[in-house]
Amino acid sequence: MASGNEVIVIGGGAAGLNAALTLAEMGIGVCLLEKEELLGGHSGRYACKATDACVSCGACSISRMVQKAGQEKLVRVLTGHRAVEAKQENGGFAVRAADSKGREEGIFAKSLILASGFSPFDPSSLALGYGRFANVISNYELEIILRRENNILRPSNNEPAQSIAFIQCIGSRDAKLGHLWCSQVCCPSSLRMASLGLAKNKQQKTSFFYIDLQNCPKQIKQADDKNLTLIRAIPADARLGEEEKIVLAWMDPKSGLLQEEAFDLVVLSVGITPSQETRFLLSGLTGEDSLPKIFGSASGSVHTAIPGLFMAGCARGPMSIADSIADAALAAWEAKKFMESKK
Ligand SMILES: Cc1cc2nc3c(=O)[nH]c(=O)nc-3n(C[C@H](O)[C@H](O)[C@H](O)COP(=O)(O)OP(=O)(O)OC[C@H]3O[C@@H](n4cnc5c(N)ncnc54)[C@H](O)[C@@H]3O)c2cc1C
Ligand code: SF4
Ligand code: SF4
Structure with missing residues (x-):
């Protein structure tokens, strides 16, 4: 089982990208898992909606983050790798990731950020x-x-x-x-x-x-x-x-x-609805089907019932690209604080 990453981030959309980049900026090693061959998530496919001026749709922020993640030494990007199982293990988190040919890799880290997004x-x-x-x-x-x-x-x-x-x-x-x-x-x-x-x-x-x-x-x-x-x-x-x-x-x-x-x-x-994959991964980690209760609730936060496990972006409820990015920065800071508390 590969280790050396302090945090695993599941999902390479707006939230997962910024969680990984924020952690790397703080000097923390990250493994970023994305099931598709390309990073960017849903918003990586959106058009620029500028007319005679920018209308602040946020779509271009994704390509900038994708480029940065590719250059960041502290971010190990694993595209084409789906997290098929996540569980608590030895005081940390073990994630099993599979590629399109069914080859599996086990990854272990101290903290986990679930940024696996939504389903339209x-x-x-x-x-x-x-x-x-x-x-x-x-x-x-x-x-x-x-x-x-x-x-x-x-x-x-x-x-x-x-x-x-x-x-x-x-x-x-x-x-x-x-x-x-x-x-x-x-x-x-x-x-x-x-x-x-x-x-x-x-x-x-x-x-x-x-x-x-x-x-x-x-x-x-x-x-x-x-x-x-x-x-x-x-x-x-x-x-x-x-x-x-x-x-x-x-x-x-x-x-x-x-x-x-x-x-x-x-x-x-x-609209934005809960992703079955997020629901499955979260259930495996917490032992209960808690996503429907969390999703879209105004009282939601990046924290979960499990210390060291955080959620960010549309995995936990509908939000814009800018809000997903801000949410992910918060999750990254909370992951850092959690790891410091364990030292
Ligand atoms: C039609 C539509 C238009 C929108 N337009 C705008 C807009 O103009 N401006 C705006 O600000 N917001 C817009 N949004 C919202 C925007 O799409 C979200 O804010 C943004 O995509 C959230 O990013 P995210 O990373 O949380 O989730 P996602 O974009 O869903 O990314 C999640 C990523 O996780 C990956 N993933 C999922 N499961 C796994 C797994 N098991 N293993 C590995 N990887 C996994 C997915 O492949 C995906 O890449 C729109 C939404 C919709 C539906
Ligand atoms: S935020 Fe970027 S993609 Fe959106 S309208 Fe402005 S320039 Fe175009
Ligand atoms: S933003 Fe809210 S009110 Fe507007 S279409 Fe979507 S769900 Fe309906």
Whole structure:
């Protein structure tokens, strides 16, 4: 079993990267485990949403951290290695990591930071056409389209979408699903994407269906309100119209009447949900399935019930890139304090 690292960080996204870099800056050796071949996590795939100026989406902070982690001598980066088991052992933590060929490596350290992130909500079970109609996509998929194409294109024909509907709070703030939390990032992130689309295509019309707008006063001001309509209603279902348009129906909040409109593209703003992997790893460490209780709770912290085990970023609840980075710095400091207390 390899040792020599003082801390193991599981997950190489915004949180894991900054936890590892902060520890290295403090002179502490780290093993950073990432199951994918590339570091960066979910936000490593996001587009720059700058229009005529930066809109502070945070995406470019990831590439800077990935580059730094590759150069940092105190950070041993193991990409393509999934943590398949983590347990307490000999006063520290033992993690079993497997590569894509099933070859395993055991790693031991004094402290462990779980930064294994979140899962985007899967909207396939909703009646909004996701997985059935090509032109119904998630906000996560739109990030990837924007990064690749630098424009909002319809998947059915790769033509720029002229009419777009964003539907917010998909999989969040939903008592039926037991997801009572607000995912924090989907209002600002979708409005940034809408603003970028409007800046690129002056003909584009965007309807933004929402329950409540969180964390986004700046983006609302930046949006071209002539072409952006905010509608306080959530369409209940979607059907396929002519030319693969998506017809949405909703109750108009002002008139109380049923409205219908066909859109070139519908973007479902899926929320941040607990990752099954984080849940599994945490259960193995604590002996109980505690993530559902922690996730999205306002009272959460980087500490866990186990001394020396910390959690950071979206592994413990929805937060932005900037908040995940700050959370991870705190977890790194707490890991340092914990190790000093053991000397
Ligand atoms: C559609 C969408 C758009 C968003 N847009 C923005 C935005 O514009 N601005 C913003 O600030 N925030 C945005 N966010 C939030 C942002 O994605 C998160 O704040 C950020 O990704 C959190 O980073 P993280 O490291 O905690 O988790 P993640 O990004 O999920 O990273 C976790 C990492 O852990 C790895 N991992 C998981 N399990 C294991 C394991 N067993 N072994 C090894 N590695 C493992 C994963 O592969 C991943 O690389 C958005 C979120 C969504 C869903
Ligand atoms: S913060 Fe976002 S909008 Fe600003 S430059 Fe970086 S990637 Fe672009
Ligand atoms: S950030 Fe907006 S879209 Fe996301 S859950 Fe909160 S209110 Fe809903």
